[in-house]
Amino acid sequence: xxxxxxxxxxxxxxxxxxxxxxxxxxxxxxxxxxxxxxxxxxxxxxxxxxxxxxxxxxxxxxxxxxxxxxxxxxxxxxxxxxxxxxxxxxxxxxxxxxxxxxxxxxxxxxxxxxxxxxxxxxxxxxxxxxxxxxxxxxxxxxxxxxxxxxxxxxxxxxxxxxxxxxxxxxxxxxxxxxxxxxxxxxxxxxxxxxxxxxxxxxxxxxxxxxxxxxxxxxxxxxxxxxxxxxxxxxxxxxxxxxxxxxxxxxxxxxxxxxxxxxxxxxxxxxxxxxxxxxxxxxxxxxxxxxxxxxxxxxxxxxxxxxxxxxxxxx
Numbered sequence: 001x002x003x004x005x006x007x008x009x010x011x012x013x014x015x016x017x018x019x020x021x022x023x024x025x026x027x028x029x030x031x032x033x034x035x036x037x038x039x040x041x042x043x044x045x046x047x048x049x050x051x052x053x054x055x056x057x058x059x060x061x062x063x064x065x066x067x068x069x070x071x072x073x074x075x076x077x078x079x080x081x082x083x084x085x086x087x088x089x090x091x092x093x094x095x096x097x098x099x100x101x102x103x104x105x106x107x108x109x110x111x112x113x114x115x116x117x118x119x120x121x122x123x124x125x126x127x128x129x130x131x132x133x134x135x136x137x138x139x140x141x142x143x144x145x146x147x148x149x150x151x152x153x154x155x156x157x158x159x160x161x162x163x164x165x166x167x168x169x170x171x172x173x174x175x176x177x178x179x180x181x182x183x184x185x186x187x188x189x190x191x192x193x194x195x196x197x198x199x200x201x202x203x204x205x206x207x208x209x210x211x212x213x214x215x216x217x218x219x220x221x222x223x224x225x226x227x228x229x230x231x232x233x234x235x236x237x238x239x240x241x242x243x244x245x246x247x248x249x250x251x252x253x254x255x256x257x258x259x260x261x262x263x264x265x266x267x268x269x270x271x272x273x274x275x276x277x278x279x280x281x282x283x284x285x286x287x288x289x290x291x292x293x294x295x296x297x298x299x300x301x302x303x304x305x306x307x308x309x310x311x312x313x314x
Contacts, residue, residue, distance in 0.1 A: 011052045062096060070110075078138070089153045221248065246280065250282050
């Protein structure tokens with residue numbers, strides 16, 4: 001098969017588009033690619049993207065061309081991602097909105113470009129061929145720029161259609177809120193969960209435990225972390241580490257004393273285990289008389305979860 005047929009066959013699977021690197025991998029030089037543009041076989045969308053001349057125009061073609069033109073870190077985002085995910089109330093406006101990971105700058109001639117310092121694998125998805133912000137991160141992006149009623153409609157639709165669960169959404173918001181990302185507080189409020197940064201300890205003993213954590217070299221814990229089981233029932237943890245994978249509970253003399261409460265605690269621990277959450281229960285004596293033990297035990301569990309490097313003995 002000659003190069004032209006190879007390019008056309010590839011473009012037929014990619015909304016009529018090919019990239020310059022794809023053409024180079026087929027053995028075409030930059031001069032040969034430019035020659036095909038001059039002859040009218042292809043149209044240059046950008047330095048990185050070519051469009052087969054005469055191929056049908058579509059919204060997906062324009063979005064994919066914009067994303068590819070912005071480089072390997074780019075994803076369709078904001079209102080464009082909302083339209084691709086079919087979120088309630090989403091309206092597509094062109095040029096497409098694209099987010100790139102700094103220090104990339106994108107291509108502002110073909111896209112409306114946003115820059116970010118945080119774009120993990122958890123924030124990325126695909127709609128067909130198009131790299132796109134995952135639904136949770138899309139909702140966060142919308143919450144930073146849209147009216148609350150529009151954000152609530154999009155969130156309700158995503159939950160209704162199973163695009164994200166309540167638990168997944170809270171997890172993503174807890175993760176993103178630590179970097180001060182706009183929109184998280186609104187979404188947490190709509191979900192009935194307060195930001196972990198604004199939560200307060202509920203007892204003197206919890207406050208002492210938090211002070212102990214902060215005096216040590218442990219990571220800052222989330223306070224009163226909201227966890228939900230498979231039925232949606234709230235299982236709030238006093239403290240959470242490792243993005244919620246370790247729950248730490250503090251029990252004083254006056255709590256968890258009755259047989260019924262102990263039974264509830266046992267069921268709660270079982271639910272946490274089913275969710276893949278490690279659990280550590282600390283007593284009044286642990287916090288007030290054995291602080292070294294508390295720090296050591298939390299550190300060991302975080303090391304086991306891979307959230308802290310294991311300490312070596314000199």
